[in-house]
Amino acid sequence: MVATRTQLMSTLEQTHPTLVRLTSHLSDAELDFRPESEAWSTREILAHLVDDEMFVMRTRLERMVKEERPVLASHDEKKWYRQRNTARDTVDELLSDFAVQRAASLGILRLFRAEEWERTAYHPEYDYFTAEKWVGYWVEHDLTHVRQIESNSAAFSKKP
Numbered sequence: 001m002v003a004t005r006t007q008l009m010s011t012l013e014q015t016h017p018t019l020v021r022l023t024s025h026l027s028d029a030e031l032d033f034r035p036e037s038e039a040w041s042t043r044e045i046l047a048h049l050v051d052d053e054m055f056v057m058r059t060r061l062e063r064m065v066k067e068e069r070p071v072l073a074s075h076d077e078k079k080w081y082r083q084r085n086t087a088r089d090t091v092d093e094l095l096s097d098f099a100v101q102r103a104a105s106l107g108i109l110r111l112f113r114a115e116e117w118e119r120t121a122y123h124p125e126y127d128y129f130t131a132e133k134w135v136g137y138w139v140e141h142d143l144t145h146v147r148q149i150e151s152n153s154a155a156f157s158k159k160p
């Protein structure tokens with residue numbers, strides 16, 4: 001089933017409350033727990049969601065609206081990880097930063113008319129795609145990281 005635009009936006013609206021439910025009560029030990037040595041901790045996943053919202057997800061959307069078929073740069077997550085700003089890394093700061101950033105993204109999407117949903121961009125990994133398709137990726141990205149947080153918590157609770 002292809003999600004409607006309203007469904008896509010309502011999934012994006014649910015992510016912040018879901019993250020609050022899953023992470024706001026966690027101890028630092030659980031927030032920093034890694035199920036495997038290379039895996040991201042829940043704190044790092046939250047930081048990634050905040051940064052992606054500001055610098056990848058919404059930035060790409062804004063470029064699609066304002067530029068004619070912009071060529072979007074690839075985002076290097078390993079590089080992000082090495083250089084990431086950890087200055088606002090408490091769970092309360094991360095959740096409140098995410099709330100602000102997500103509200104700004106939704107503010108833009110709520111103003112979209114049919115023509116904005118159909119704007120296009122080019123990306124070396126995804127080829128040409130529309131703003132609607134991009135919001136579909138965005139929703140998938142949210143859901144992937146929510147599942148990753150749930151699986152970190154499950155692994156933490158089973159740990160000896």
Ligand code: NI
Binds near residue numbers: 048141145
């Ligand atoms: Ni990601």
